[in-house]
Amino acid sequence: QGLNRIGKDAQLGRDGVQRKDWHDYEAIRRDAARSGNGEQGKAFPLTDADRVDQAYRENGFNIYVSDRISLNRSLPDIRHPNCKKKLYAEKLPNTSVIIPFHNEGWSSLLRTVHSVLNRSPTQLIAEIILVDDFSDKGTHTHTDTHTHTHLQTTESLVCAALNK
Numbered sequence: 001q002g003l004n005r006i007g008k009d010a011q012l013g014r015d016g017v018q019r020k021d022w023h024d025y026e027a028i029r030r031d032a033a034r035s036g037n038g039e040q041g042k043a044f045p046l047t048d049a050d051r052v053d054q055a056y057r058e059n060g061f062n063i064y065v066s067d068r069i070s071l072n073r074s075l076p077d078i079r080h081p082n083c084k085k086k087l088y089a090e091k092l093p094n095t096s097v098i099i100p101f102h103n104e105g106w107s108s109l110l111r112t113v114h115s116v117l118n119r120s121p122t123q124l125i126a127e128i129i130l131v132d133d134f135s136d137k138g139t140h141t142h143t144d145t146h147t148h149t150h151l152q153t154t155e156s157l158v159c160a161a162l163n164k
Helices: 025-033 054-059 063-068 106-118 143-150
Strands: 018-020 095-101 125-132 158-162
8 A cells, every 4th residue: 555655666657757646645644643733624613703803804713723724734635536546757867846925914824834834745746845935024124033933954955035
């Protein structure tokens, strides 16, 4: 079944390209076993007071609740069963992931970065670029500080572009 190792052995595709399973089955297994606030993408229960909160009206979600959910949360594997068996080219180019944001809550932004890092083969991610699209709530003053504080192990991968 291959649940305790990363990927399956490479195979030659019909097109002559070496293909492999890039899925990290150990990480998928660990994620499936996690529980807690927001784990597995489950809703966080809101009170009526939470729903009328000013932050909820401004962001479209409750930032207080978002701040209480782990930045490195688990998500269920919702792929179609056939997609779980798919093999991809063994040699793929790396890529830059660009995440534009405007007045974004930090917990949701950093959770997005963690999701990209946790669910992508590390050798395929060249960099993650956070682009502040002229936030007007003081977001730009915290961009570098927050990214380096919360993403210390990936500092060389994540950079911020500020539009002031």
